[in-house]
Amino acid sequence: METTTWTIHTSLIGGCIIGISLLLMIVFNGKIAGTSGVLGGLLMPNNNDSPWKMTYIGGMIFGGLVWRLILEVVPASFFDAIWMKKDEILPLKASDTPLSASVMLVAGILVGFGTRYGSGCTSGHGLCGLARFSPRSFLAVTMFFGTGIIVASAMSKALW
Structure with a gap:
C-alpha cells in the first residue's frame, strides 16, 4: 500500500474548506454538522428535517464525485503549481487495502x-x-x- 505525503498546503486548504462549511451550516441552518445525526435522522419516519438532511448527504456524495472528476481531467502541472503532486492526492483503490x-x-x-x-x-x-x-x-x-x-x-x- 502506498502512502501519501503530508503537506501543509493540502492540510491547510482542506481544513479551511471544512471550517467554512461548518460555519455556513451553523449560520444559515442553525445546526451543527453532525453527520451521524443527520444520517440517523433521515432513517426516522415522519421527519420534517428530511429535505436539508438529504441535501447534506447528497452534497457529500456529489462533492466526492466532482473531486474525482477534477482529478481525472485537470493536468498534473496544475497541481504542481499549487504545491501538490497529483499522485499524492489520488484516492486509494479498493485493491490497496x-x-x-x-x-x-x-x-x-x-x-x-x-x-x-x-x-x-x-x-x-x-x-x-x-x-x-x-x-x-x-x-x-x-x-x-x-x-x-x-x-x-x-x-x-x-x-x-
Whole structure:
C-alpha cells in the first residue's frame, strides 16, 4: 500500500474548506454538522428535517464525485503549481487495502453502533463540539482517537 505525503498546503486548504462549511451550516441552518445525526435522522419516519438532511448527504456524495472528476481531467502541472503532486492526492483503490469485505462490514457496523452509543461522530464532536469547547465532545474525541490508535496498532500487528 502506498502512502501519501503530508503537506501543509493540502492540510491547510482542506481544513479551511471544512471550517467554512461548518460555519455556513451553523449560520444559515442553525445546526451543527453532525453527520451521524443527520444520517440517523433521515432513517426516522415522519421527519420534517428530511429535505436539508438529504441535501447534506447528497452534497457529500456529489462533492466526492466532482473531486474525482477534477482529478481525472485537470493536468498534473496544475497541481504542481499549487504545491501538490497529483499522485499524492489520488484516492486509494479498493485493491490497496489488505482487509476483506467481511472485516470491513463488521468494522462499519461497529462504527455505526459506536456513533449512536457515543451520541455522535467525529464530525459532530471532533469538529463542531471541540470548536464550541464542549467537555462532552472533548471526552468523546479522546475516546475515539484512543480506541482508534489501539485498534490500528492491533490490526497492523495482526496483518503483518
